[in-house]
Amino acid sequence: MRILLVEDDPLVSDAIVRGLATAGYVVDAVGDAESVQGRLDTTHYDLAIVDLGLPGEDGFTLVRRLRRDGSSLPLLIVTARDGLDDRVNALDLGADDYLVKPFALPELAARCRALIRRATAATANEMVVGRLRIDLAGRRAIDDTGRVLELTRREWSILECLAHHSGRVVSKERLIQAIVSWDEEISGNAIEVHVSRLRAKLGDAATVRGIRGLGYRLDDA
Amino acid sequence: MRILLVEDDPLVSDAIVRGLATAGYVVDAVGDAESVQGRLDTTHYDLAIVDLGLPGEDGFTLVRRLRRDGSSLPLLIVTARDGLDDRVNALDLGADDYLVKPFALPELAARCRALIRRATAATANEMVVGRLRIDLAGRRAIDDTGRVLELTRREWSILECLAHHSGRVVSKERLIQAIVSWDEEISGNAIEVHVSRLRAKLGDAATVRGIRGLGYRLDDA
DNA sequence: GTATGCGAAATCCTGCCGCAAGGCTGGGCG
DNA sequence: CGCCCAGCCTTGCGGCAGGATTTCGCATAC
Numbered sequence: 001m002r003i004l005l006v007e008d009d010p011l012v013s014d015a016i017v018r019g020l021a022t023a024g025y026v027v028d029a030v031g032d033a034e035s036v037q038g039r040l041d042t043t044h045y046d047l048a049i050v051d052l053g054l055p056g057e058d059g060f061t062l063v064r065r066l067r068r069d070g071s072s073l074p075l076l077i078v079t080a081r082d083g084l085d086d087r088v089n090a091l092d093l094g095a096d097d098y099l100v101k102p103f104a105l106p107e108l109a110a111r112c113r114a115l116i117r118r119a120t121a122a123t124a125n126e127m128v129v130g131r132l133r134i135d136l137a138g139r140r141a142i143d144d145t146g147r148v149l150e151l152t153r154r155e156w157s158i159l160e161c162l163a164h165h166s167g168r169v170v171s172k173e174r175l176i177q178a179i180v181s182w183d184e185e186i187s188g189n190a191i192e193v194h195v196s197r198l199r200a201k202l203g204d205a206a207t208v209r210g211i212r213g214l215g216y217r218l219d220d221a
Numbered sequence: 222m223r224i225l226l227v228e229d230d231p232l233v234s235d236a237i238v239r240g241l242a243t244a245g246y247v248v249d250a251v252g253d254a255e256s257v258q259g260r261l262d263t264t265h266y267d268l269a270i271v272d273l274g275l276p277g278e279d280g281f282t283l284v285r286r287l288r289r290d291g292s293s294l295p296l297l298i299v300t301a302r303d304g305l306d307d308r309v310n311a312l313d314l315g316a317d318d319y320l321v322k323p324f325a326l327p328e329l330a331a332r333c334r335a336l337i338r339r340a341t342a343a344t345a346n347e348m349v350v351g352r353l354r355i356d357l358a359g360r361r362a363i364d365d366t367g368r369v370l371e372l373t374r375r376e377w378s379i380l381e382c383l384a385h386h387s388g389r390v391v392s393k394e395r396l397i398q399a400i401v402s403w404d405e406e407i408s409g410n411a412i413e414v415h416v417s418r419l420r421a422k423l424g425d426a427a428t429v430r431g432i433r434g435l436g437y438r439l440d441d442a
Numbered sequence: 443g444t445a446t447g448c449g450a451a452a453t454c455c456t457g458c459c460g461c462a463a464g465g466c467t468g469g470g471c472g
Numbered sequence: 473c474g475c476c477c478a479g480c481c482t483t484g485c486g487g488c489a490g491g492a493t494t495t496c497g498c499a500t501a502c
Contacts, residue, residue, distance in 0.1 A: 084327060087328050088328055088330075091328075097335070110312040110313055123292070123293050124288040125313045168361070186448090189491090192491060192493085196494090210492080212458065212489090373458060410462085411461080
């Protein structure tokens with residue numbers, strides 16, 4: 001799961017990136033609203049976190065512009081401005097949530113989970129695919145026998161992404177974007193390697209099917 | 222837009238009902254968690270607002286129960302408990318937002334708007350031809366029996382193109398342009414081959430009729 | 443130092459693709 | 473009415489793109 005952070009204060013930005021990375025997200029940070037479009041053009045994001053007080057175009061304008069252009073990207077506003085009008089305005093412009101600084105990182109992570117969950121039509125943080133229980137908050141997968149699968153970070157990220165689109169085809173490109181941040185570059189083969197290892201660990205609890213030329217799909221069987 | 226409010230304090234409940242009514246919502250209020258299921262069984266709601274401190278079954282339990290039963294109703298928690306753990310727990314159980322009392326009615330209304338907007342935006346992009354459901358976003362076709370058709374890239378492209386002009390004749394030339402990338406060249410026979418294989422997979426869920434000298438047409442029968 | 447995760451490279455292998463050949467069909471024409 | 477032929481349908485097959493798997497070296501953490 002990949003998040004775009006728009007925050008001009010390097011200290012705050014760094015803290016958020018660090019915290020969300022611990023929570024298992026891939027986070028790309030930009031310092032101003034003007035850089036956002038370029039990022040969105042090239043990469044799929046599951047959520048954007050926007051600070052209102054930006055140099056140049058401010059957060060309000062950014063939110064309005066994104067929504068006017070038809071983007072359905074979930075938007076979480078994070079700011080020091082806690083006026084009632086600010087909150088109502090941001091939400092009515094098209095933001096999905098509004099969190100006032102200072103906030104605790106666990107709450108930010110929880111709200112991210114809730115927004116991403118809702119955007120992918122999931123309801124709770126535990127989903128069942130085949131004979132597999134997938135605990136999104138706990139970042140672990142559990143067998144039907146109760147055995148916890150020992151998944152590495154990448155393996156989990158791929159499983160999570162596939163589970164969010166269970167039964168549907170997820171392109172290899174998208175899986176790459178789900179597990180690495182923008183600056184690092186990996187070959188498409190890396191996905192094949194991780195999927196292969198994931199399959200071995202899944203056993204017959206769930207099936208990751210490769211759809212030639214399209215991507216992968218997590219099947220209920 | 223119809224909202225279900227679960228709140229035991231009559232004063233608070235009344236104030237919220239009044240405020241949201243002003244904002245244009247139809248609000249039904251109940252005083253305990255036990256009354257919720259009955260309401261949901263008889264009426265469609267776009268959102269539920271739940272107080273955590275309820276007599277009898279509390280809000281947490283209610284949220285957990287609703288999600289476990291598969292409900293996808295957007296849930297907004299409104300409570301006086303503002304501990305970090307409460308917030309994270311509620312969100313992770315399946316709530317979509319968490320607002321701490323005391324709050325301003327305009328903000329509640331704004332968050333309701335945001336949640337309902339997001340929930341109704343999830344419009345499945347699919348079309349139905351004959352006994353076939355064609356999921357454009359998921360790049361897959363589903364039988365009336367629920368069976369997912371295993372289509373190759375070319376087969377899917379042809380079906381998509383035909384479905385897009387359902388009931389009308391599509392020329393072979395156009396189908397060629399739909400499946401090959403721009404400059405590469407294939408014989409017209411290739412289309413015939415793919416159509417043949419597509420027909421075999423479609424079974425009797427839909428009919429691809431060949432119109433001599435003109436092209437192909439996807440029929441509802 | 444040891445263990446583990448990660449990804450590039452190399453190799454194996456599956457199954458898609460398009461051609462070709464032969465059967466089938468419908469319309470034109472005497 | 474029956475023949476002919478163009479155009480469509482189907483099947484088999486070789487070629488090959490690209491996914492699957494294994495191996496191995498590097499980096500990081502403990």
